[in-house]
Structures are given as C-alpha cells and as structure tokens.
Amino acid sequence: MNDIVEGLLTAARLILRLDADLIEITLRSLHVTLTATLIASAIGLPLGAWLAVNRFRARRIVIALLNALMGLPPVVVGLIVYVLFSRAGPFGVLGLLFTPTAMIIAQVLIITPIIASIAHQAIRELWADYHDLMISLNASRRQRIASLLWDGRRPLITASLAGFGRAIGEVGAIMIVGGNIDHATRVLTTAIALETGKGDFGMALALGFILIGLSVAVNLALHALGRTERGSRW
Template sequence: MTTIWEGMVGAFWLIVSLDGDLVEVTLLSLRVTLSATLIASAIGLPLGAWVAVRRFAARRAVIALLNALMGLPPVVVGLVVYVLLSRSGPLGVFGLLFTPTAMIIAQVIIITPIIASIAHQAVRELWADYHDLLLSLNATARQRIATLLWDGRRALLTAALAGFGRAIGEVGAIIIVGGNIDHATRVLTTAIALETGKGDFGRALALGFILIALAMAVNYALHVVSRTERSSRW
C-alpha cells in the first residue's frame, strides 16, 4: 500500500512539474499517432466511401476483408513491418527501422481498416438518402464520393477519432519497429512497459495518467461528435 501511495505522489509531482522526459515522450506519442491518423484517414475515408458507392464483383469480399482486418493483431503487423524495413528486407535501404517513421507506418496499417470500415457504414446510410438525387444530377463517381464525404463529415470524424484512440494505446507493433529507444522512439505505451519493469511506479503511473487523459479526451470528442451528428439529422 505504501509503494502505491508513493507512486501516486511521485506521479503527481512529475506531471505538475512538467518533467522533461515526460513531456518529450508525450509529444512524440502525439506526433506519431496524429501523423498516422491523418495518413490513415486520407486512405480509409475515401476507400470506405468508394466501397459504399461503387458496385463491383468483389464488393462483398472487400467489405468482409475490411471488417476482418479491424481485428488484425498488432504484433503481426509489427513483425511484417520489421521484416520489410530490416536491412535484409526490400525496404531496408531507406534505413527506416527503429525510427518514428516506422512506427507511423505500423500504426497506419493497423488503423486504416478501422477507419475505412466505419466510413463505409456511415457513407452507406447517406448513399441510401442521396442515391436518387445524385443519379438524377448525373454526378460522376468522384463527385458522389466527394459529396457524401462532405455531408457525412461529422460521422467520418468519428471514424478518424476511433482510429486515433486505437493507435494511441498501441504497444505491440510500436515496440517491435521502434525499439523503445530513449529520446528517439520511446512513446507513452512503451515507456509505461519499461518503467513498470524497472520498478519506477511513479513515472509509470504518471505516463499512465497522461495516456488515460488522452483516451478520455478522445472518447469525449466521440461523444460530442455523435450527439452533434444525431441532432443535425433531426
């Protein structure tokens, strides 16, 4: 009980004093996750809308694949990215392994199917409402997708936030491709694992509190966006 209390007090002072290492790890976590979310959204949102609007032979298979990839094991993603970026891999010449870029690549692979699948569900509902109107206007496929993405921007923001929330708590793939290198690739989740193993519960708890605060902020944003989306439809 004493150890826990001391850890809580230590965590409080680390956060209040804006400990340098704590701030550095938090900023790197946000930089990596925000970058991955932006890239994954740029890929996943149009992809989800395209699958919702277009009709093609393998459409059901693509939808099933997107849904299946939502549960893609992060450790497997980390292993695949590691093999691709290692010196003996096809992309090893770029020297990206154990860098924030490698971590971003892994997170993009993990959250793109999540964003695309949620976007597909949202755009499919809008497409049912806009179908006759857009066809009567002879809108091209690109115009249809652009219109649906714009009108469903609040619901699609929910998809992006869901991807961010999934990425910010990721540890398996990140520690494999990033290496948890101090002042280089150490983020909140990998730092928590490290500090817990070292027995520095104060620092581990401080990192954990920050991670929980970020997760709660994302959940609150999702709640606000969802309420705004529902109210806008009435």
C-alpha cells in the same frame, strides 16, 4: 500500500512540474499517432466512400476482408513491418527500422481498416438518402464521393478519432519496429512498460495518467460528435 501512495505522489509531482522526459515522450506519442491518423484517414475515408458508392463483383469480398483486417493482431503488423524494413528485407536500404517513421507505418496499417470500415458504414447510410438525387443530377463518381465525404464529415471525423484512440494505446507493433529507444522512439505505451519493469512506478503512473487523459478526451469527443450527429437528424 506505501509504495502505491508514494507512486501516486511522485506521478502527481512529475505532471504538475511538467517533467521534461514526460513532455518529450508525450509529444512524440502525439506526433507519431496524429501523423498516422492523418495518413490513415486520407486512405481510409475515400476508400470507405468508394466502397459505399460503387458496385462491382468482388465488393462483398473486399468489405469482408476490410472488416476482418480490423481485428488483425498488432504484433503481426509489427512483425510484417520489421521484416520489410530490416536489413535483409526489400526496403532495408531505406534505414527506417527503429525510427518514428517505421512506427507511423505500423500504426497506419493497423488503423486504416478501422477508419475505412467505419467510414463505409456511415457513407452507406448517407448514400441511401442521396442516391436518387445524385443519379438525377448525373453526378460523376468523383462528385458523388466528394459530396458524401463533405456531408458526412461528422461521422467521418468520428471514424478518424476512433482510429486515433486505437493507435495511441498501441504497444506491441510499436515496440517491435521502434525499439523503445530513449530520446528517439520511446512513446507513452512503451515507456510505461519499461518503467513498470524497472520498478519506477511514479513515472509509469504519470505516463499512464496522461495516456488515460488522452483516451478520455478522444471518447468525450466521440460522444459529443455522436450527440451532434443525432441531433442534426431531428
């Protein structure tokens, strides 16, 4: 019990005094995850809209595959990225393994299917309302997708936030491709695992509280956007 109380007090002191290591790890986590979310959104949002608007023979198979990839184990993604960027891999010459770039690539692969799937569901509902209007205006596919992306921006922001929330808590793939190197690739989740193993519960708890705070902030944003979206339909 004393260890728990002491750990909580130490965590509070570290957060209140803005410990340098704590700030560095948090900023690196945000940099990696925000970058990955932006890239994944740039890929996933148009892909989801394109799947909602277009009809082709293998469409159902593509959608089913996209939904299946939402549950892809992160450690498998980490292993794939590791193999691709290791010295023996096809992209080993780039020297990206154990860098924040490799961590970003892994997170992009993990969250792009999530963002694309949520975007597809949102745009499909919107397309049902806009279909006749778009056809009557003789809008091109590019114009249809652009209009749907703009008018569906609230649920699409929700999709991106869901991807961010998934990525910020990722540890398996990040540990494999990043290596948890101090002052280089150490982020919130990998630092928590390390500090817990070392028995430094104060730092581990401080990092955990920050991670919980970020997760709560994302969920509150999702809730607020959801209420705004529901309110705009009445």
